[in-house]
Amino acid sequence: MTRNPFNAGGVPALGTLRITFPLMTAALLTAAISAPAMAAGTIAGTDIENIASATYDSAGGPVTIQSNTLVIKVDELLDVTVLSTDPGDVITSPGATANVQTFQITNNGNGGEEFSLTANVASGGDDFDPTLVEIVIDTNDNGVYDPGVDDIYVSGSSNPALVLAPDQQQVVFVITATPAGVSNANRASVGLTAAALTGTGAPGTSFAGAGQGGGNAVVGTTGADSTDNGFLAVQAASVSLLKSATIVDPFNGNRPVPGAVVTYSIVATVSGSGALNNLVITDPIPAGTQYQAGSITLEAGALTDATDADAGNYNGTRISVAAGNVPAGQTRTVTFKVLIP
Amino acid sequence: MKIFTSIVAAILACFCVASTTFAATPLQLVSDVFVERQVVKPDGSKTVILEKPNLVTPGDNLVFVVRYKNVGGATASNFVVTNPLPAAVAFDGTSDGLETVSVDGGKSWGFLGTLRVTKPDGTLRPALRSDVTHIKWNLNQTLTAGAEGKLIFRGIVK
Known part of the structure; x- marks a missing residue:
């Protein structure tokens, strides 16, 4: 007798039924696609294949059956x-x-x-x-x-x-x-x-x-x-300059008379935030006065008059001091002296 | 894969025709799957529905239904259903809780709470649902002609 097991007994089939040996079952199961696990999840396009199998004892001995192979695709x-x-x-x-x-x-x-x-x-x-x-x-x-x-x-x-x-x-x-x-x-x-x-x-x-x-x-x-x-x-920095003068006259007073020496002080204040880069402070020598050689200071440190490695110079008409990069909130004080002839 | 499948199908078809032994007590096993979706009803309340897996993305909850039926005329005994878990699915329990599981690819079996997994450092830890590789129902019942039932398990798309 040869009957179609897919529709035996005249009962409508629930789905595709396949009968096979355990060996074949194993081969089918290992064919399932394995997907690497990632934080993002299973890669899009991976097929999820599900097959159930069952064993039972019949009059003719143990039987293994398999369900349909259910395949759903993982979407992106x-x-x-x-x-x-x-x-x-x-x-x-x-x-x-x-x-x-x-x-x-x-x-x-x-x-x-x-x-x-x-x-x-x-x-x-x-x-x-x-x-x-x-x-x-x-x-x-x-x-x-x-x-x-x-x-x-x-x-x-x-x-x-x-x-x-x-x-x-x-x-x-x-x-x-x-x-x-x-x-x-x-x-x-x-x-x-x-x-x-x-x-x-x-x-x-x-x-x-x-x-x-x-x-x-x-x-x-x-x-x-x-x-x-x-x-x-x-971050924008700005500078303000404050200039003041101190006079010492030959009579130990502070009047601007001939022979008096005037010390000019220039305070550069950097405000805002960040820094002012390559700040240079220059000041012309006032008309009618004589620059006192070697009198330039920066932050109380003496500078030479020559244009050389140090930050100060005097070119005959003005003094100039390169104060460098000055962070906001700091000051630089430059002084120089002139004589009232 | 396509060629492989068709070869297998051809071999299977061959067996089916040639073997009357297996046809004597045919059981049917049908696997189906649904996706759980939370939907908001017009009144604003939320409800969970099962729908056909038209859209499946990582994190989705799947409900697998394995239906069995003795469509033959003879009685089957010692009925055992095994379902290897697809690689991209993490086990999330069964509806009846009667299953035994394997966490080592089907070599050893037991209730989940009794199984252990070897950690990389050699020590053991209790097995978790995410470790499950196979599910098995040992139904311990005889399926007479016409008897049917279904087994349901849940999984989460990894």
Whole structure:
């Protein structure tokens, strides 16, 4: 007797029934695809295959049967996070042309995905709007902005460096310029948004057939786009000069009479924040007076008149002292003497 | 894989026709799967529904249903159902709690609470659901002609 076991007894089949030997069962089971476990989850396109088997004793001896092979495909989850990775405000100054702010983009999805980038420099609620120069991808992955080496992001085009594998991260730099008119302590917010090219939307939005590996793509909890903001902070220093004179006359008085020596003192005070670099203090010798050779001091230290290694010089009409880089909150005091003939 | 499958199918078909022994007490085993979805009803309350696995992403809860039925005329005894867990699925319990499990690829079996897993340093720790590789139901019952039932287990897409 030969009966079709798929439909024995005239009862409608529940599904495909296959009878096989245990050896064959083992071969089928090991054929199941194993997927590497990642933070982002099973890779999109992986087939989940389920086969149940059963053994039982029949009149003819032990029998092993198998269920149908159930296959479902893991769809692509679209998720991304953007993180500003600067340790604090990025310091800028009035008119600065290349502020570098660093962001990290992470593909939290389970499929390879390309992301588009948008920088937002015109945020409300901050003190000024910088000008976007360009977005640069850290293509050599050294974490440092290398002008001319790292790729400039091209909007509306494919940027291979932004095709990220699941769990992969990519550092991106936003380069901005600071307007000249900003003041010390002004701050500006600079945002970077990354969006999955497959699509974005409310979590759960799906794109049929658009997933990696032939499945669908589904928007995850992040909405498939993400934004983070970093801040620019202006550090601007300014200097004020205060000049005073002390007179010693030949009669131990302090009148400006012939023979009196006038000691001029110039106090340069740097305020604001940051530093003033290469501060040079010059002062012409007043008409009708004679410069006293070798009388220049800086912070009470004597300087020579010659143009040489030290910071001071006298050129016949004026004194000049190079005070160097002076941090905000500090002063530099320069003195020199003239004789009233 | 496609070629492999068709070869296997051909071999199986061959056995099916040639072997009357197995056809004498045929049991059917059918595996099915659903995805749990939380949906918000118009009144704002949330409810969980089971739907066909049209969209499956990591973290989704799957419900596997294995249905069995004795469609033959003879009685089957010592009925044991084994379901290896797909690699991308983490075990999340069964509906009846009567299963034994394996955490070593089917070599040894027991109730989950009795099993141990060897840690990298050689010491043992209690096995967790995430360690489960196989599920087995030893039904200890005789399936007469027409008898049927179903076994349900849950898994989470890794």
